[in-house]
Amino acid sequence: MKKEYLKKENQIAIKKAVNSSLENRQKFFKSQNIEENQYKEKMTAIRKKPFEDFEKNLKMAKENFKKRGFKVYEAMDAKEARNFLNKIIGKNKKISSSKTNTGREIEIKKVAEKFDWSETDLGDFIVKMFKETDEHFVLPAIHITAEMIVEKIKQIYKEDIEADPEKLTHYLCQKIREKILRAEVGVTGANFFTQAGQVILLENEGNISLVSRLPKKHIVLCGIDKITESVEDAVKLCQTAAIFGTGQDITQYISIISGPSKTADIENQLVEGAQGAQEVHIILVDNGRREMIKRGFGDILRCINCGSCINFCPVYNQKGSQYGNDGYIGSKGIVFEAVQKGLKQAQQVGSHNCNLCDSCYRNCPMKIALSEMVRQIREEQELKRIQSSANKEMLGKIKKDGNPFGGKSDEKIPDKLYCC
Numbered sequence: 001m002k003k004e005y006l007k008k009e010n011q012i013a014i015k016k017a018v019n020s021s022l023e024n025r026q027k028f029f030k031s032q033n034i035e036e037n038q039y040k041e042k043m044t045a046i047r048k049k050p051f052e053d054f055e056k057n058l059k060m061a062k063e064n065f066k067k068r069g070f071k072v073y074e075a076m077d078a079k080e081a082r083n084f085l086n087k088i089i090g091k092n093k094k095i096s097s098s099k100t101n102t103g104r105e106i107e108i109k110k111v112a113e114k115f116d117w118s119e120t121d122l123g124d125f126i127v128k129m130f131k132e133t134d135e136h137f138v139l140p141a142i143h144i145t146a147e148m149i150v151e152k153i154k155q156i157y158k159e160d161i162e163a164d165p166e167k168l169t170h171y172l173c174q175k176i177r178e179k180i181l182r183a184e185v186g187v188t189g190a191n192f193f194t195q196a197g198q199v200i201l202l203e204n205e206g207n208i209s210l211v212s213r214l215p216k217k218h219i220v221l222c223g224i225d226k227i228t229e230s231v232e233d234a235v236k237l238c239q240t241a242a243i244f245g246t247g248q249d250i251t252q253y254i255s256i257i258s259g260p261s262k263t264a265d266i267e268n269q270l271v272e273g274a275q276g277a278q279e280v281h282i283i284l285v286d287n288g289r290r291e292m293i294k295r296g297f298g299d300i301l302r303c304i305n306c307g308s309c310i311n312f313c314p315v316y317n318q319k320g321s322q323y324g325n326d327g328y329i330g331s332k333g334i335v336f337e338a339v340q341k342g343l344k345q346a347q348q349v350g351s352h353n354c355n356l357c358d359s360c361y362r363n364c365p366m367k368i369a370l371s372e373m374v375r376q377i378r379e380e381q382e383l384k385r386i387q388s389s390a391n392k393e394m395l396g397k398i399k400k401d402g403n404p405f406g407g408k409s410d411e412k413i414p415d416k417l418y419c420c
């Protein structure tokens, strides 16, 4: 059963993580003597460039991927993306994957359940131990405390580990490494890809580098919106994602993948498949993105998934991952749901929970006006008479009694009205 609100201890854990990321972000800008808003404007301009002639640039990226030895697929919807994934995995059984938001979006779990599939991001691994869902784009286990993990390890592995983040991390990373070492296929997302046909991946843990290099087959799954003009731009945006995601100045690793591993060390004959992956496949997912551009939600495609918008969202703070859709938490999830599944479904995942406070916009490095998009969705819903049960109730009371609270007597009407 879906939980409605986060428990107090989950809210406290989230607040702790969010506050430290904000402090780190502020410290970064202060130490570099950079004005935050100017920085945002500069990065937003960089991110906008490939969308100026999107189809042409995407075509160029696909052609360049092929030239570099990638196998390229374009999936129009989630089902087609899952079919490609199944087909590419083929007869292999042991799969390792790293965190991929596009994977969540296409319900990758429907593919994963058929294989011996292991998550390798520590946060995702922890969430899976608890049989829960991610509570954050960047920090999926943000709601789980060290004490809770200790208890879970006792239950699953019958071992007693101290409630110390360092000891717990080392213990669990060893378990994850064993899974990566035996994997035949590695599945990752992509933070960006370039028009010149390179995939850019950023990470802290080192699991993505291993997942993309050790198995013989590497499958990249990402939205068509991850396009950037150049590696230089992508690296700058990786830094932005780190600053606004966790408050780091840069992540520990950034990988640039330009195709399968290769060597010409024997008689100068080029051979594909050396120490890294022998095959690299990329599945580019549309799943409503072109439709978003047509319907006026195109700015959302600039999102770099830093998670900053939800960190300070009062609705997320109360509802956690229940606010948003299965792919994306928060208002981004509402917009994706409205376009991918419909206005009614958007209402069910929280379009009327948003209080339009604009905290997401103020914290977004890409200056994406998410609450404006939610407001547009509500307008479209209203035109189709799709309303929340609370709205319907209020409208009924206005019609009957002339006020949204019901009743005619003065004492039932508050002397102050709070309006968003």
Ligand code: SF4
Pocket: 137, 244, 302, 303, 304, 305, 306, 307, 308, 309, 310, 332, 360, 363, 364, 365, 366, 367, 368, 370
């Ligand atoms: S909408 Fe903005 S703040 Fe939210 S994840 Fe995307 S880039 Fe980050």
